[in-house]
Amino acid sequence: MKAKVNGTELYYELHGKEGAPWLIFSHSLACTVRMWDPQIAAFKDRYRILAYDMRGHGQSAAPTGPYTLEMLADDVLALMKELRIQRARYVGLSIGGMIGQHLALKDPGRFERMVLADTGHTQTPETLKQWEERIRIAQAQGMKPLVAGTMERWFTPSFRETPQAKKIAELIANTPVAGYVGCGQAIMKLNTTARLKEIKLAVLAITGEADAAAAGTRYIGEHIPGAKFVNIAQAAHIANLEQAEKFNQALRDFL
Numbered sequence: 587m588k589a590k591v592n593g594t595e596l597y598y599e600l601h602g603k604e605g606a607p608w609l610i611f612s613h614s615l616a617c618t619v620r621m622w623d624p625q626i627a628a629f630k631d632r633y634r635i636l637a638y639d640m641r642g643h644g645q646s647a648a649p650t651g652p653y654t655l656e657m658l659a660d661d662v663l664a665l666m667k668e669l670r671i672q673r674a675r676y677v678g679l680s681i682g683g684m685i686g687q688h689l690a691l692k693d694p695g696r697f698e699r700m701v702l703a704d705t706g707h708t709q710t711p712e713t714l715k716q717w718e719e720r721i722r723i724a725q726a727q728g729m730k731p732l733v734a735g736t737m738e739r740w741f742t743p744s745f746r747e748t749p750q751a752k753k754i755a756e757l758i759a760n761t762p763v764a765g766y767v768g769c770g771q772a773i774m775k776l777n778t779t780a781r782l783k784e785i786k787l788a789v790l791a792i793t794g795e796a797d798a799a800a801a802g803t804r805y806i807g808e809h810i811p812g813a814k815f816v817n818i819a820q821a822a823h824i825a826n827l828e829q830a831e832k833f834n835q836a837l838r839d840f841l
Contacts, residue, residue: 587599587600588645588646589665589668589669591661591664591665591667591668592657592660592661592664593649594641594646594647594649594661595646595647596638596639596640596641596646596647596661596665597619597638597639597644597645597646598619598636598637598638598639598665598669599619599626599635599636599637599638600634600635600636600669601626601630601634601635601637602629602630602631602632602633602634602635603630603631603634604634605634606632606633606634607632607633607634607674607675607698608633608634608635608636608671608673608674608675609629609633609634609635609636609674609675609676609677609841610635610636610637610638610662610666610671610674610675610676610677611625611626611635611636611637611638611677611678611682612638612640612662612676612677612678612679612681612682612683612685612686613637613639613640613643613679613680613682614679614680614681614682614704614823614824615680615681615761615766615769615770615773616643616729616732616736616757616758616761616766617643617644617754617757617758617761617824618639618643618644618645618757619637619638619639619644620644620753620757621679621754621757621824621826621827622637622826624826624827624830624833624834625677625826625830625833625834625837628830628834628837629834629837629841633675633841636665636666636669636671636674638662638665640658640661640681640682640765640769641653641657641658641661641765641768641769642761642762642764642765642766642768642769643761643762643765643769644757646765648762648764648765648768649764649768650764650768651764651767651768651769651771651772652767652768652771652772653768653769653771653772654772654775655681655684655685655688655772655773655775655776656688656692657772658681658685658688658769658772659685659688659689659692662676662685662689663689663692663693663696666696671696672696673695673696673697673698674696674697674698675697675698675699675700675701675841676689676697676699676700676701677700677701677703677837678700678701678702678703678705679703679704679705679824679825679826680703680704680705680799680823681705681769681772681773682703682705683701683702683703683704683705683706683803683806684705684706684772684773684776684778686700686701686702686705687702687705687707687778687782687785687806688778690785690787690789691778691781691784691785694785694786694787697787698787698788699787699788699789699790699840699841700787700788700789700790701789701790701792701837701840701841702789702790702791702792702803702806703791703792703793703803703825703826703833704792704793704794704797704799704800704803704823704824704825705791705799705802705803705806706776706799706802706803706806707776707777707778707779707782707802707805707806707809708776708777708778708779708802709773709774709775709776709777714774717770717773717774718774720732720770721766721767721770721771724763724766724767724770725763725767728763729758729759729760729761729763729766730759732758732766733755733758733759736758737751737754737755737758739798739822739823740754740822740823740824741754741822741823741824741828742796742820742821742822742828745822745828750827751827754824754827779805779809782806782809782810783809783810783811785810785811785813786811788812788813788840789806789807789810789812789813789814790807790813790814790815790816790836790837790840791803791804791806791807791810791813791814791815791816792815792816792817792818792825792833792836793816793817793818793825794818794820794821794822794823794824794825794828794829795817795818795819795820795821796820796821796822797821797822797823797825798822798823799823800817803815804817814840816836818832818833818836819832821833
């Protein structure tokens with residue numbers, strides 16, 4: 587299904603029983619709702635699930651950027667308004683977790699609990715240079731040259747050759763350049779460090795231990811008051827796929 591919200595068209599899916607508590611899934615950069623298939627299958631019996639393709643991704647529109655994290659958070663709030671969702675639990679991974687932080691700061695009353703997975707709270711001079719290079723490659727050559735390096739960062743070596751990982755490689759390659767660049771520019775402006783202490787929601791910060799962003803996720807877990815931190819062994823950035831059962835169990839225990 588599609589909805590025109592916040593000046594753009596977003597694709598979304600609804601799963602589970604009407605009337606059940608709402609659970610929203612927000613995917614990583616260069617992915618789609620399909621990243622969450624293991625979680626949709628595991629949680630649709632007890633929740634009403636909203637999974638959506640972020641602006642610039644999948645079946646959603648890909649307007650020219652730059653985008654901002656505030657804009658991407660407003661997309662979620664506008665979609666919630668369109669679907670008459672008063673309150674929800676939220677699970678966001680990578681940029682989805684960055685969006686989650688902005689939602690928690692902007693409109694905390696709309697969320698009961700929040701999972702911030704494999705994500706960060708700021709950028710360093712080194713990571714900014716990496717983003718500049720990735721954006722330059724995408725604009726000059728398209729997405730395919732970025733697939734191999736992204737897969738190396740996202741999955742441990744033993745998982746990269748699995749059918750699940752190869753599906754993610756296809757999603758990366760098919761991501762609209764405008765969406766990748768727009769969201770990449772939003773990520774480059776991430777800086778919630780000083781405001782984490784203002785987040786009053788119940789938060790689970792969860793990461794794959796081999797993720798390059800693991801230290802940032804741990805920091806979030808340590809600096810949001812009352813937050814819980816979970817470290818998943820034998821997983822990198824897309825921990826919800828690489829160790830789906832461990833990830834799902836952590837969600838069950840928290841949600």
